[in-house]
Amino acid sequence: xxxxxxxxxxxxxxxxxxxxxxxxxxxxxxxxxxxxxxxxxxxxxxxxxxxxxxxxxxxxxxxxxxxxxxxxxxxxxxxxxxxxxxxxxxxxxxxxxxxxxxxxxxxxxxxxxxxxxxxxxxxxxxxxxxxxxxxxxxxxxxxxxxxxxxxxxxxxxxxxxxxxxxxxxxxxxxxxxxxxxxxxxxxxxxxxxxxxxxxxxxxxxxxxxxxxxxxxxxxxxxxxxxxxxxxxxxxxxxxxxxxxxxxxxxxxxxxxxxxxxxxxxxxxxxxxxxxxxxxxxxxxxxxxxxxxxxxxxxxxxxxxxxxxxxxxxxxxxxxxxxxxxxxxxxxxxxxxxxxxxxxxxxxxxxxxxxxxxxxxxxxxxxxxxxxxxxxxxxxxxxxxxxxxxxxxxxxxxxxxxxxxxxxxxxxxxxxxxxxxxxxxxxxxxxxxxxxxxxxxxxxxxxxxxxxxxxxxxxxxxxxxxxxxxxxxxxxxxxxxxxxxxxxxxxxxxxxxxxxxxxxxxxxxxxxxxxxxxxxxxxxxxxxxxxxx
Amino acid sequence: xxxxxxxxxxxxxxxxxxxxxxxxxxxxxxxxxxxxxxxxxxxxxxxxxxxxxxxxxxxxxxxxxxxxxxxxxxxxxxxxxxxxxxxxxxxxxxxxxxxxxxxxxxxxxxxxxxxxxxxxxxxxxxxxxxxxxxxxxxxxxxxxxxxxxxxxxxxxxxxxxxxxxxxxxxxxxxxxxxxxxxxxxxxxxxxxxxxxxxxxxxxxxxxxxxxxxxxxxxxxxxxxxxxxxxxxxxxxxxxxxxxxxxxxxxxxxxxxxxxxxxxxxxxxxxxxxxxxxxxxxxxxxxxxxxxxxxxxxxxxxxxxxxxxxxxxxxxxxxxxxxxxxxxxxxxxxxxxxxxxxxxxxxxxxxxxxxxxxxxxxxxxxxxxxxxxxxxxxxxxxxxxxxxxxxxxxxxxxxxxxxxxxxxxxxxxxxxxxxxxxx
Numbered sequence: 033x034x035x036x037x038x039x040x041x042x043x044x045x046x047x048x049x050x051x052x053x054x055x056x057x058x059x060x061x062x063x064x065x066x067x068x069x070x071x072x073x074x075x076x077x078x079x080x081x082x083x084x085x086x087x088x089x090x091x092x093x094x095x096x097x098x099x100x101x102x103x104x105x106x107x108x109x110x111x112x113x114x115x116x117x118x119x120x121x122x123x124x125x126x127x128x129x130x131x132x133x134x135x136x137x138x139x140x141x142x143x144x145x146x147x148x149x150x151x152x153x154x155x156x157x158x159x160x161x162x163x164x165x166x167x168x169x170x171x172x173x174x175x176x177x178x179x180x181x182x183x184x185x186x187x188x189x190x191x192x193x194x195x196x197x198x199x200x201x202x203x204x205x206x207x208x209x210x211x212x213x214x215x216x217x218x219x220x221x222x223x224x225x226x227x228x229x230x231x232x233x234x235x236x237x238x239x240x241x242x243x244x245x246x247x248x249x250x251x252x253x254x255x256x257x258x259x260x261x262x263x264x265x266x267x268x269x270x271x272x273x274x275x276x277x278x279x280x281x282x283x284x285x286x287x288x289x290x291x292x293x294x295x296x297x298x299x300x301x302x303x304x305x306x307x308x309x310x311x312x313x314x315x316x317x318x319x320x321x322x323x324x325x326x327x328x329x330x331x332x333x334x335x336x337x338x339x340x341x342x343x344x345x346x347x348x349x350x351x352x353x354x355x356x357x358x359x360x361x362x363x364x365x366x367x368x369x370x371x372x373x374x375x376x377x378x379x380x381x382x383x384x385x386x387x388x389x390x391x392x393x394x395x396x397x398x399x400x401x402x403x404x405x406x407x408x409x410x411x412x413x414x415x416x417x418x419x420x421x422x423x424x425x426x427x428x429x430x431x432x433x434x435x436x437x438x439x440x441x442x443x444x445x446x447x448x449x450x451x452x453x454x455x456x457x458x459x460x461x462x463x464x465x466x467x468x469x470x471x472x473x474x475x476x477x478x479x480x481x482x483x484x485x486x487x488x489x490x491x492x493x494x495x496x497x498x499x500x501x502x503x504x505x506x507x508x509x510x511x512x513x514x515x516x517x518x519x520x521x522x523x524x525x526x527x528x529x530x531x532x533x534x535x536x537x538x539x540x541x542x543x544x545x546x547x548x549x550x551x552x553x554x555x556x557x558x559x560x561x562x563x564x
Numbered sequence: 565x566x567x568x569x570x571x572x573x574x575x576x577x578x579x580x581x582x583x584x585x586x587x588x589x590x591x592x593x594x595x596x597x598x599x600x601x602x603x604x605x606x607x608x609x610x611x612x613x614x615x616x617x618x619x620x621x622x623x624x625x626x627x628x629x630x631x632x633x634x635x636x637x638x639x640x641x642x643x644x645x646x647x648x649x650x651x652x653x654x655x656x657x658x659x660x661x662x663x664x665x666x667x668x669x670x671x672x673x674x675x676x677x678x679x680x681x682x683x684x685x686x687x688x689x690x691x692x693x694x695x696x697x698x699x700x701x702x703x704x705x706x707x708x709x710x711x712x713x714x715x716x717x718x719x720x721x722x723x724x725x726x727x728x729x730x731x732x733x734x735x736x737x738x739x740x741x742x743x744x745x746x747x748x749x750x751x752x753x754x755x756x757x758x759x760x761x762x763x764x765x766x767x768x769x770x771x772x773x774x775x776x777x778x779x780x781x782x783x784x785x786x787x788x789x790x791x792x793x794x795x796x797x798x799x800x801x802x803x804x805x806x807x808x809x810x811x812x813x814x815x816x817x818x819x820x821x822x823x824x825x826x827x828x829x830x831x832x833x834x835x836x837x838x839x840x841x842x843x844x845x846x847x848x849x850x851x852x853x854x855x856x857x858x859x860x861x862x863x864x865x866x867x868x869x870x871x872x873x874x875x876x877x878x879x880x881x882x883x884x885x886x887x888x889x890x891x892x893x894x895x896x897x898x899x900x901x902x903x904x905x906x907x908x909x910x911x912x913x914x915x916x917x918x919x920x921x922x923x924x925x926x927x928x929x930x931x932x933x934x935x936x937x938x939x940x941x942x943x944x945x946x947x948x949x950x951x952x953x954x955x956x957x958x959x960x961x962x963x964x965x966x967x968x969x970x971x972x973x974x975x976x977x978x979x980x981x982x983x984x985x986x
Contacts, residue, residue, distance in 0.1 A: 052608070056634045057623070057628065057630075058620040058623050058630075058635045058638070059609050059620075059638070061611075061619055061623035061628055061629055062611040065580055065619040065622070066580055067580065068580065079628075085609070111582055112582060112610065113579075128610065131608060135595050152592075154589050154598065155592060155594070156595075157592075158593050158594050158595065158598070173581075174589045174592070175581060175582060175583055175586060175589060271591065273884075274590055274591060274912060275588065275590060275654040275655070277884065329874075330876070333874070396590060401590060403589050406583070406655050409581065410655055410656055410658070410873070413577050479573065479576050479577070
């Protein structure tokens, strides 16, 4: 096991306090167990050399400077879910940001909140609602960090229609660069408050996160202003229960529908129509078979064995859940009329959930707090997601169609749980923008040791996105993805590698989920040339 | 017992989502009171969380790491409050997190990693039949002049088991005596074992000395049987959990109906056999003791499959079937008392800090945990915290006294007694 140089450990302990650094193997293994996105047969990812718990930007700066001084790589994480938050090799320093957990400001008039890394979406949402506002919650769930997905990753939640997606929502950002300098992006860079990500002050949004974020490879984000959106529901909802037993009373100005389309194409058509009509707060494709698997894994296993029941579920394959939300009853009635008209014109079935038993359960769990997606871990113990590039929405739906064919082969070979294959999930962003994504989850039990098959599926899914010109699937970005995609996508990675070199001259930011410095890429290319 | 390896599949099922650190997501109502695990909230490293301990246990089983003094401290700086299991099982009902925590402690003991404060308690249990290091001969002093039936010589219908804390804690003496008076007022003839009453053994099990509990349990069960009782009533939440969960989980059948005193009081009020009087107006909040609430859920025996995903819900310890409504109903039945709820209640309640041997070994951490709960009570405008467990009462009272805080602490029975004029 690699450990930190003794003098480095002492410097960190002096800066943070002894209680905020550990080299105890069992403690560090708490950071080496990252099943999500660890698509190998290795149970553990590399164990860090030490773990540190900073509480302030100044402490993060001190840690990063110490790493530069000793040429030790680091990786920071916020809530710490999935392998991209952990080290990719032994000897690295893990920065756990959980002590940076404040909502610093919640600006009701300008609709944004300034948060630290360990604020979770549910906390932010609860506080925002008290002021008639709401935040975007990515599909992974309300336990995730809004700062992390806005600055460093990629995620979409069911309210994307009205709340965008993670990459659209950061405003001002405080960023400890890999060399230890603190950079404030956007308006905070000019001391003008947090309201804008693009000035007055430096705008480096493209470099900071670009298409899908750098997963913590370009320093540490210590504060981020997150865009908030209007919330018309109750400011302090009364909710009973914790999951399947949840009961609450949604207001009359919130109505929920199942919209069942007859085909992939029709589903794309109605999504465009709903976006263009500027109705609905939430509209997201959620095939019923996926719901059965998530909420009732035992029943699901039995149902999927029965041909007639499979056929019945298939009738609800192109199911979208729509939440209409508005400040007035009249407005919600108008939205319902428009939704009914769209459904009728496209041969869809509309089911009014608001009249169904347990409506409060659907409204709160799915429509508001975005909880069910986390249940994907329940059905098979683990899951991966594939396809899902943000594109024109009919292209996104085409991805779900292609994914269905591709995934079925791997279900047949026993690499994934049988879930009837199509559980393409996602929707359009920001109303009339007409773009969106539809990712395909696949559930499995990683304890079965069949990682090779799942890696092949990811390769296949990447290949089919290229074949069908569907764009770059988000989940097709495992470590080292640039090697495959870079040459196929106009060598984008070379630009990233130059950014890496400029921002991280000592290459101390773990680059596994991003790209190495241009020097390393060129050196490797040159060595390969010599070998030839 | 101590079969950590049998739970390896559960450990490897952890996806490290960290739900175990938070109040179940559907119930997060604010930034301030969103956390549910005192251990990781106080000490921060992931290893302190429920999931972190699953990972540490797996690491130890695989020989990647071993139990050291530092690891033992992490394992024991945990109240075993069970909140992590509730939050985990909302999503991952195929993982029995609480079982891993218990067996990890047993592993510590079997490898000789023990805390001196816990050893003292175990010694006291062995020598004096109580957890507090006090003389067995003094155990029945709390019941002096109450003229309870003596189960050592008489047959009884209802057996009253005071538990160690109520038997010895003079500060809480009036509370336990009030319970007896209350049941007498309802016409219930109670019997007790007096100085012969002994510890239920639950604390020993929780601290990792799993075998010790069996000795106490066998003695307890024999005593219950000899008394002829058909109902055992206890005002102690720890004892209640031991009788309802730990005994049956370990194949020990008390052979008698078990009720917590507050459940029994609620029943008697609803039957019209008890009528609370009127209290001076007071706004109170109810603190769910972990051992009466989520961990007071009866042990759900009878499932023996291997795929826990296929285990029917009726066999899962989700914590939602603990005793939550009876104490609230009793409080609401007292005119003048205004019951307001805190944010973290019922199965997702924040712990008082006393459990799992923390009060004895790490009193500063117990006090830190209690302080967070006191702040939560204050945030809803409560003048008093009402609870139904002597351990919760002890740690709250100590913390309030130390800080000079005017917040009051009552047992449910204290309110009824006050409604009757004291």
